[in-house]
Amino acid sequence: MPFSALVADGIVRVLGSRRVLDGVSLTASPGRRIGLIGENGAGKSTLLRILAGADAPDRGHVIRPADLGYLPQELSFDSTSTLTDVLDEALHDAHAVLAELARLADALGENPELLTAYADQLAYAEDHEAWDADRRADLVLTGLGLADIPRSRRLSSLSGGQRARLALAALLIRRPTALLLDEPTNHLDDAAIAFLEEQLKALPGVVLVATHDRALLDAVCTDLIDVDPALDGPTRHGGNYTAYQSARRAALDRWRRQYAEEQAELSSLREAATVTAHQVAPGRLPRDNEKMGQGHTTGRVQNQIARRTRAATRRLDALTRSQIPAPPEPLQFRSLDGSSAAATDGEPLLSLRNLRVPHRLHLEHLDLHPGDHLLITGPNGAGKSTLLSVLAGHLPFGGTLHRHPDLTVALLTQDTTWADPARTARDTYALAVGNHLAEQVPLSSLGLLPPYQLDQPVNTLSVGQRRRLALALVVADPPDLLLLDEPTNHLSPTLTDELEDALTTTLRTVVVATHDRHLRTRWTGRTLQLGR
Numbered sequence: 001m002p003f004s005a006l007v008a009d010g011i012v013r014v015l016g017s018r019r020v021l022d023g024v025s026l027t028a029s030p031g032r033r034i035g036l037i038g039e040n041g042a043g044k045s046t047l048l049r050i051l052a053g054a055d056a057p058d059r060g061h062v063i064r065p066a067d068l069g070y071l072p073q074e075l076s077f078d079s080t081s082t083l084t085d086v087l088d089e090a091l092h093d094a095h096a097v098l099a100e101l102a103r104l105a106d107a108l109g110e111n112p113e114l115l116t117a118y119a120d121q122l123a124y125a126e127d128h129e130a131w132d133a134d135r136r137a138d139l140v141l142t143g144l145g146l147a148d149i150p151r152s153r154r155l156s157s158l159s160g161g162q163r164a165r166l167a168l169a170a171l172l173i174r175r176p177t178a179l180l181l182d183e184p185t186n187h188l189d190d191a192a193i194a195f196l197e198e199q200l201k202a203l204p205g206v207v208l209v210a211t212h213d214r215a216l217l218d219a220v221c222t223d224l225i226d227v228d229p230a231l232d233g234p235t236r237h238g239g240n241y242t243a244y245q246s247a248r249r250a251a252l253d254r255w256r257r258q259y260a261e262e263q264a265e266l267s268s269l270r271e272a273a274t275v276t277a278h279q280v281a282p283g284r285l286p287r288d289n290e291k292m293g294q295g296h297t298t299g300r301v302q303n304q305i306a307r308r309t310r311a312a313t314r315r316l317d318a319l320t321r322s323q324i325p326a327p328p329e330p331l332q333f334r335s336l337d338g339s340s341a342a343a344t345d346g347e348p349l350l351s352l353r354n355l356r357v358p359h360r361l362h363l364e365h366l367d368l369h370p371g372d373h374l375l376i377t378g379p380n381g382a383g384k385s386t387l388l389s390v391l392a393g394h395l396p397f398g399g400t401l402h403r404h405p406d407l408t409v410a411l412l413t414q415d416t417t418w419a420d421p422a423r424t425a426r427d428t429y430a431l432a433v434g435n436h437l438a439e440q441v442p443l444s445s446l447g448l449l450p451p452y453q454l455d456q457p458v459n460t461l462s463v464g465q466r467r468r469l470a471l472a473l474v475v476a477d478p479p480d481l482l483l484l485d486e487p488t489n490h491l492s493p494t495l496t497d498e499l500e501d502a503l504t505t506t507l508r509t510v511v512v513a514t515h516d517r518h519l520r521t522r523w524t525g526r527t528l529q530l531g532r
Contacts, residue, residue, distance in 0.1 A: 003030035003065070003127070003177050003205045006051060010060035013046055020046050021057070024234055026225060028206045030177070035217045035241070036210040038227035039450075039492045040464030044210040045073065045182050047227065051208065052180050065206070069176035073183050075167050079156035083149060083166065087137055090170040094133035097125045127204070128175045140172045143195030144188070161187035168196070177205035185213045189379065190517065214493050215517035217241035228494075245497060255327045262323055269319065272312035328447050331498035333478040333506040349404050349481060349509055350391065356398035361386045366528070368481065368509055373525030376513040382531025384513035385414070388483045391511065408479035414486050416470040421459035425449060425469050428458055432473050441476045448472045448495075464490035471499075481509045488516045 006028040013021040020043040028034050036044045049055035051062055052070035078085075104118040129136065141147045144165045155163060164187045171179060179200075185193050197219045200207055211217060217224065218241045226244075227234045237244045348367040355363040361383030368374065376384045389395035392411035418428060430438035444454060448468040458466060467490045474482060484503075488496045500519055503510055514520065 005029045005063075006065060006068075006178050006206045006208065007063040008047075008051060008060065009062075011047070011050055011057045011062070012059035013043070013050060013055070013057050015046070021050075023060070024227070025060075026234070026236070028178075028208055030205050031222075033200060033203075033207040033209070033220050033222050035221040035224045036208065036227060037212075037217070037224055037241075037244075037493050039495070040462050040468075040490065042227045042492075044227055048072075048180050048182050048208065048210055065176075065178040067176045068178040068180065069171040069174060070180045071168055071171055071182060071184055073186070075163060077155045077163055077167075079154065081155050083146075083151040083153055083155075086155070086166055086170055087151065087173070090173040091133050091137060093174065094125075094128060094130040097121055097128070097130050101125060127177070133173065136175075137169075137173045140169045140199070143199070144169050144172075144192050165192070172196075172199050175203065179203060179205065179207050181207070181209040181211075183211055183213075184209060185211060185216055190515075193517070212488070212491065212493060212496070213517075214241050214496065215521075217244075217493065218518070241493065248494065252327060255324070259324055259327055262319065266316065266319055266323065269312050269316040273309055273316055329445075331447065331475065331495070331502045333475055333482070333502055333508055334441065347404075348402075349407055351402045352391070352399065353401075354399040355387075355390060355401075357383070357386050357390065357395065358398075361390075361530070363387065363530075368511070370480075370509055371507055372509050372511075373503065373523075374511045375520065375523045375525060375527045376511065376530060377515075377520060377527060378530035384530055385485050387530070388485050388511065388513055391481070392483055404480075407481060409481045409483065410474045410479040411483040412470055412474055412485060412487055414489060416466055418458050418466075422457050424455045425458055425461065425465075426454045428469065429472060429476075433476050437477055443469075443472055443476075446472050446475055448475070462490075464492075467491060468495075475502075478506070478508050481511070482506075484510070484512045484514075486514055486516075487512060488514065488519060 007026075009025050011021050011024040012019070020041075024043075024047060026034075036047065038044055046055065048070070049072070050057050051064065052068060053062070053064065054070065054072070101118065101121050104114050104121060108114055108118060125131065138147070146162065146165055146169060149158070149162065155166070158166070168181075168184055171181075184196060188196065193213075193216065197216060200209075200220050207220070209216070209220070221240050223239070224237045224241065224244045225234050226237065237247060346369075348369050349372075350366075350368045352363065352366040354365075355361060363383075376387060378384055386395065388411060390397050390401070392409055394411065420428075423431070426443055429443040433441075443449065444451065448471060449465060453461060453465060458469065461469070471487070471491075487499060487503075491499065496516075496519075500522060503512065504524060510525075512519075
């Protein structure tokens, strides 16, 4: 049974007053594993819902394989069901096709006309590895960290992360011919993600995954589709994320060079139109034998000046109208004076000894010097967020902590709350950083929120957009010590790349706690492993 392609043609979707998808078309052929990337709110989840048939487009149509599996971010479960119920449903098709094959095999002797039906069922069973389904169920549950949960447990007793992993497990057990996944690595540890990567690479059908996980995009994807609305429609790139990242950086470099060359030409033309043309005949007094022809020469020179001035002006006008926009400024931790209040003359900015937070963290010592870049890693529950809270002065603890008296500290938490969520993003920013700084470094200049979101109430922004606003507060005027708890959560891959570069190059002292595998593999500073 041949696998079918997933095809979308001219998809348009309007939500409220905003056109989220505008004429999106794509073809996902069997064997292609396509990553959807783009800024928060660009329409990745909306596109997946439409492709899966969970939402209808305002215009356009989708041709999808009959056997399609979809994992949304927001899951709905019957809380009274058990793990056994979920697994029975996932295994139903495999068990049914094997039963039908057995029935047809018994009937073939008396009715040879059933041979075509038998061949169709056999092809389906082979494509879905039906004979291996029960063993696969055990393998998947183990790989996703669910093997120790009794199968009689009701879903209502599971954590949100466990339910998300169970939904993913059901799809991998079922092996649909097209698989659509929305942020599948949420709630997975490194071992489970590695298992998922191998499972996805082994699927022969279509895989379409929307994710911020750059390591997953690198390990799994054969193609990427960037749905960034700033582009002229979604753009498709062959290869994994590293290939996309390289092509994007090369394109940005070309943009910057072209912009610089164009601005230099504009400056030259402005000078030519106003100054240079008038220097065709440098001023000097004529000699006696030149006075007879002076009038004729003066007229010729003035004509040259006029021609050159008109040519420069025409070129200036044309180039001004068609000039390319300025390339975006990369994210960076800026400071108005670039200095640190906490000069230590070689002493640590902060020294921690014999830290004790009961049932949460025990750490013998930690010193942070100016310019240190420290990455904190470890499994969930190891105490990464606890350590950041202690360093920020937000959590009582046992032990000693000495910090420089002039040290300024800021903590970017995983869940940012706002005193007045009905206030706009722009006003929230100004209130937090002060009107003086907000005028010198406007929120719009940081490139973290698009213009249409600046005057939206904070409570109408998505989780990722609120995360960007919180990041803007520390980017605008960073402290001496910057503490970041899972800073790449809810950020687009391209913005995460910029944040990584900014963290690497800043002269400030930075402590980052993260599960981000891509960031961890590229980290060049110190590393502290907790929970060993």
